[in-house]
Amino acid sequence: MKKHLIDLEKTGQFSSFFLDYIQGKEELRPFYRHLPKLGSFRDAIKDKKFTVEKRKVLCRSLENQYEGISLFEEEKKQLNRLASENTFTVTTGHQLNLFTGPLYFIYKIVSTINLAEKLNKEYPDYHFVPMYWMASEDHDFDEINYFKLDGKKYSWQSDQTGAVGDFKLDATFKEFLKSVSFAPEVFKTAYSSSKTLKEAVRKYVHDLFGEKGLLIIDGHDVVLKAEFKEVMLEDMLNHGPHKAATLKTESLESLGYGGQIFPREINFFYLKEGLRERIEQKKDKYYVLNSDLTFSEEELKQEIENHPERFSPNVVLRPLYQEMILPNLAYLGGPAEVVYWLQLRGVFELFDEAFPILLPRNFALILGEDVQRKIQQLEWTAEDLFGDLDRWRRDFVCKHAQEDLEMTVEREAIESLFDARGESAALLEKSLKDSFEAAKVRAFKILDHMGHKIRKAEERKQKVMLDRSVAVEEYIKPGGSPQERVVNMMQFYLADEELIEKLFANFDPLDFRMAVLEC
Template sequence: MKIIDKPLSARQPLAAALTADFSSVAHLYQSDASKPANWQARLEWLDHNEDNRINRQDVVNVLRSYNERHNAHPRVGESLNRLEQKGTAVIVGGQQSGLFTGPMLVIYKAATIIKAARKAEAELGRPVVPVFWIAGEDHDWDESNHTYVLSTELKVTRIRMHRDDDLRTPVSYTTVKASEWSRVIEELNELLPDTEFKPQLLADLRESAAETLSLSFARLLGKLFGAYGLVLLDSADPELRKLEKDMFASIIREGDALTASYIEAARQIREMGLEEQAEVAEDGANLFYLQDQKRLLLFRSGDRYQDRSGRVSFTREQLLEQIEQHPERFSNNVLTRPLMQDALLPVLGFVLGDGEIAYWALLKKAFGVLNLQMPLLLPRMSFTVVDGTLQKYMDQYGLTFEEVRDHFQQRKSAWLNQQDNVHVDERFAEVKEAFTRLYDPLIEQLGTIEKGLVRLGGTNKERILAQMDYLQGKAKDALATANEATLRHWDRIYLSLMPQDKLQERVYNIFYYLNRYGTDFMEQLMEIPYETNACHKLILL
């Protein structure tokens, strides 16, 4: 394995500024994670505010119960034992559940959490535990229920899991039938080539099948990262909800101040010529309420809290009573989830992708409203895997990663034109020009005989040119057919590195690569050191 830095020029502006020009965004974020002193300062703040968070032992008890059931590795138990001790901090990152763990960026985020925790522990001389926050409260089933692999026929193929209804139910509460698990695993089996690693991979997937997508997601993350001590947390865990009820109540009581802080941050972002990356509603309560299995976003309307369709409606007192009696019915939205995370855990740093970093720009003052403080923000590691065959093809055709990403079709067309010994486009252009030069005067002369012949001649000319275009197209198709085998090399390069015109990590599933390289791939991935200002990297296998 060889690692090559490949900076991305099209990064989200706020995310790029966070690591390259922090002073320009210091009014939006708390601290520059590239400065060691800021890590120590954050740690000291956590120490001083230990008693202001949700009770540490209560949180660990819930996490222990969950992980013993779904992530029961001895190293995870060790992490939880350490987390029980005052002074232990955590590095956190999160993602919604995804089929077979979803796109590879989820794997890279989990790896980043573990590496960043290791790095912080070594540099600070203090225990730091990695925690992955499964956003099981999210209700967008269509974002969670699928994944992609590249088939042997060079097709970016989606595997999609179905359910019986279209309710806005949290993914962690959405039941998946055993027959549906069998179907999607068999579909993956048919798409992946046979390798020495495939039988065990499929066995692991069958063993991970569970009554919900979130539980399967947790089991797979446990198989991949339990040995590294990664603690899992499902935000939809009803036992956690009981611990969070005071924080939910604070979000309601401080709703006006929170909304004002979001609006002010959005204004500052717009003044920079950028757009805020999360919707800020002036009447938003920024909490969801679960009613009849539907997750309803609450808004303030006069002295009441209700969803847009009016399914539920509460006074403030009634809402606070609901929180006290039924905390499992409530969940955070994108603007309050980070606040809940900071109240629940001693968060030293939070691992985020570029889009997440951008919406966190709305939150600095919101943390202060609830007597919290924004943690250090740590960019997720980002990779593109390039196997040996792709490297050979790219060298053969003189292609760089940047050219594949930004100018692939132009390079492919230029290469194909070089194979055209007849010079089809030039020859047809010459013939069309000569034909037009000879035919136009003839049409004009025919008009002296009868004016109607001019119109007829023009129509005839267009038909002849159309026939030339048709023959030119056929000639180009024949050229492509003659070079079909080589063009498949080009297609494989692009479909492997930029599927659906996106970075590989945003589309393909990790099991495509585990099927080819086995667990060695994961072990080598975990050896790559973490840097807070890291750029996109190529992994050459």
């Protein structure tokens, strides 16, 4: 792979909020603890308090979660290392998209594994384990039930409800699987041998990345949720997280930054088979929306004590949950994720939990051979790929036009004629000057109309190159969105099974630039 690196601000794909953060803008310092730099990890290690008992709980949970899976040697070593107080994690997380969903699912994990490797070299007295957090408790099925490949959308339709990780891979899924017979064996084996969606995702992520030492954690676990009871009680009874997150959000908004997430008074869902619904308080009762379930305060406390696994944190508290059950130092995410964490530092302070280093995942644009040829024919550079296509089209047509599309000579002649005649006519009658000025405007409009016709003729003449530019634009921004947020990894993996290894070789988790990769 040949690599070109482009400054993120030149791509036009990122908010000023995100760019200000990674550039270390001073006014954002109250919203994070450490700068996203390699040297910050020594201080982050000092900040992190993770007890021996918590490690035992974590290791026991992971052993149970991996039951029935044949582990790679590196995975076994990582599980053993987690029992040691000098072992820490770096984590990314994502939804359970079918067949990995968009490319950036893969980019997140590769970035995280590379970061752990870099840290292990930089800090040899410690060990760092890359983790993938499965968002198995999400319930927005429409966000994850499809993937896009070569411009076509492949989707699984199901009427199941509740947490998507618990969705059964039933007859409807088996029928859907027949429609993607081209999929690599790693996916077909994972899905065909699993009963639930989260089981399948664990299997294929394990097969793709287990040899690199990645560990997979599912937070939907009774022993892990038991570690979160204090937060459940504080949130639902006293609404402390809502107050803390709201204060930080208002502080950000006062600086001109818009919030990404919106804290609620209660930031938990109630979770049972087929059900994941918000909890709301009305007077002295707690209601599970869209159900008949209600609790008094005492009943709610008892339910938390006996069944903590039935309470699922929303986006405000999920990051805190992750940090309380892992010896974690850094979270790697996309631009929106990194930004919304900045609203949450107050929540972490409320529970005296260390705030992790926030790092953006790597960003990339992959170019296949066909599109590379088109780009060469257009004589575009890597930076040109992120330019304004409409402006390029206008400039290209003007540059290669046989006629002067602006009709400069004609405009000057008309202006000179009407101005001169208007001045002389004004000597006869003053109002005639205005008449000549109005006539000049009408003449310019006629000229503009004819110029538009000439431009269209020139565009038809330059059709091959203009169509080529449109094809390149659609390739790098399918449907108007960046490639990495739309296209599935199979678009490249099917042609090159070394794709992931090549990403490992080309991604630097501490280089915050866009990588344009020619494959």
